[in-house]
Structures are given as C-alpha cells and as structure tokens.
Amino acid sequence: MIAERFSLRGQSVVITGASTGIGRAAAIACAEMGAQILVAARSADKLAELVDDIAATGGTAFACAADLSDKQETLQMFDEAEARMGRIDGVIANAGSDGMKTPLVDLPDEVFEQLLDLNLKSVFWSLKRVLPAMIERRSGSVVITGSIGSERGLPMTSGYNATKHAVLGLMRSASAEVARHNVRVNCVLPGLIHTPMLDGLADMFGEGDREQGLAKLGAMVPQGRVGQPEELASAAAFLLSGAASYINGHALAVDGGVLASIGS
Numbered sequence: 485m486i487a488e489r490f491s492l493r494g495q496s497v498v499i500t501g502a503s504t505g506i507g508r509a510a511a512i513a514c515a516e517m518g519a520q521i522l523v524a525a526r527s528a529d530k531l532a533e534l535v536d537d538i539a540a541t542g543g544t545a546f547a548c549a550a551d552l553s554d555k556q557e558t559l560q561m562f563d564e565a566e567a568r569m570g571r572i573d574g575v576i577a578n579a580g581s582d583g584m585k586t587p588l589v590d591l592p593d594e595v596f597e598q599l600l601d602l603n604l605k606s607v608f609w610s611l612k613r614v615l616p617a618m619i620e621r622r623s624g625s626v627v628i629t630g631s632i633g634s635e636r637g638l639p640m641t642s643g644y645n646a647t648k649h650a651v652l653g654l655m656r657s658a659s660a661e662v663a664r665h666n667v668r669v670n671c672v673l674p675g676l677i678h679t680p681m682l683d684g685l686a687d688m689f690g691e692g693d694r695e696q697g698l699a700k701l702g703a704m705v706p707q708g709r710v711g712q713p714e715e716l717a718s719a720a721a722f723l724l725s726g727a728a729s730y731i732n733g734h735a736l737a738v739d740g741g742v743l744a745s746i747g748s
Contacts, residue, residue: 489727493518496569497724498562498614500552500606501579503530505679506629506720509713510576513721515543522546522565525579552579553601558609571621572614574724577607578629581644582681585688588642596643603647604654611658611669619665627723628655630671632739636746652735659733668732670723675739676701677711706741 497514501507502523508530511523515538523531523545531547538545546568550561565572580603583595607628618624631648632638638645652671659669676682682701683694690697702709716738722728723736737743 486727489729490722490725491518492574492721492725495519495573495724496522496565496571497574497576498522498524498565498572499576499578500524500561500610501629502534503527505681506674506677506713506716507576507578508534509717510578510720511545512538513714513717514574514576514724515545516541517721517725519574519724520544520546520569522548522561522569524548524550524552524561526551552606553598555605555609558606559613562610562613571617573624575610575614575626576629576720576724577610577626578720579603579606580629580647582641582684583643585640585685587640591643599643599647603644604650607651607654611654615658615662615667618667619662622666625668625724625728626658626670627720628669628671629720630655630673630735632673632675632737632743634671634673634735635737635743655735656733663732668723668728670728670731670733671735672716672720672723673735673737673739673743674716675711675737675742676705677713677716677738679713682710704742705739706745709740711738711740 497519499511502511503525511521528549535545535547548561548564550557552558583599630652633645634648634652655669655671686694686697689700719738
C-alpha cells in the first residue's frame, strides 16, 4: 500500500528546464515511478537524448523544444502535452537561469527582464494554464523549483534572488486558492546542487579549478558536500506523488542543512 502511494503510475507529468541538471534528473525519477513525461527546454538535441534514455529503461517520454521565457511557446508546449498525453496530472516548473553574478547597481536592465520572464513569468503562465483543469478534476500537483535564495539574500545575484523570492510568494498564494479543490502547489528549494549552474560558481570559487571550487562549496554545507541532482529530483517526485497528499503550500529545502545553519 505504501509503495503505491509513492508511485506515479498512470500519471502524466510535464517537466520544464529538463535538458540538464535538476530537470533531467526529475524526468528520470518521475519516469522510474511510472509516469509518462513530456520534457521541455530550448535544446531539442538534449531533450531527444533524454527521451531515448527514458525509453531505454521502459519509460514513456515526449520532447517539446520551447523557450519558456516566451509566453506563446509556453502555452503551446502545454497544448502539445495534452495532445500527446491526454491530460496533465503534475508539473515540475523547473526552467530557470541565474543570470549574471554582479552587484545590483551593475545588473543590466535587460538581464533583469530576462530573469523575470524565465524564472517568474513562466511559472505564472504555467500555473494559469494548468490549474483550471486540475481544479475541475479535483486532482493535480505542481512543484516549483525555487532556491535557498528564495529564503535568504544572496549577494551578487539580485535579479535571480528577486525572482526566486517571488516564485515562493506565487506558490503560497496559488496553494491557498486551490487547496479546497484537492490541488496542491509546493516548492523545492535547492541548495548547492551540482548542476551546470553550480559549475560556474565553482569555477569562481576555485579560481579556475572547478574541483577545488566544488570542494570549497561543499565545505560550506553542514553535510560537508554539494548535493546531486538526483537528490533534489527525489524530493520533487515525492511532492507530486500521493505520498505527499497532505503537503500543500510548503517550501522543501534540499540543501544539506544550509538554511538551518545560517541566519534569517
């Protein structure tokens, strides 16, 4: 019985930002739990590789190349998901960028606007597109990828940090509105997870030596290491599953204890 609650068998799930890192790992995790998947990102080649990898293990996945910072492409992607899978039971809204690491006063307006489009507006468009059908069916779950930057002020990342604070507020409002319809909206808050985004930070910390940089970053984490995408993906897939049926409006930190150990 408990194993069934952790299953996604018979579910149809859309995952954005799925070509690399957390999104890719989440797609694999959800497929392993029995869901059919539509994966979306800008890179058609990387999505095709992911679909092949999932098919090789007996899963079902479809790819849709789309720029999630564009409203029309985002909406068309969900149209394609419904055309291919029939309905959308779950969404992992993971597409995002960290933009430029620079002081706020040096952040170009156009970069800030790009971060708003991809990190925040794409989540708003996604929620607005999928929630009505979920409400009508009285069933559905959305998981949004936030950040430990959703809860703390991180220097040199003002645009990224602002959008990640914003998606947390968006999640809380959405979850409060749809809870009575048996629809759930939650966030995962990645800490220092080893993704292509973190590699850039590691290069900076290691002064060009990535492995040294990763070691330095890991030393800042109470568990003494950086996390892996699969660890975050497991949490996101859990929040989609029936095992999390009474979890709503929650921000789940997957950070090795970072938020618990630094000041608010």
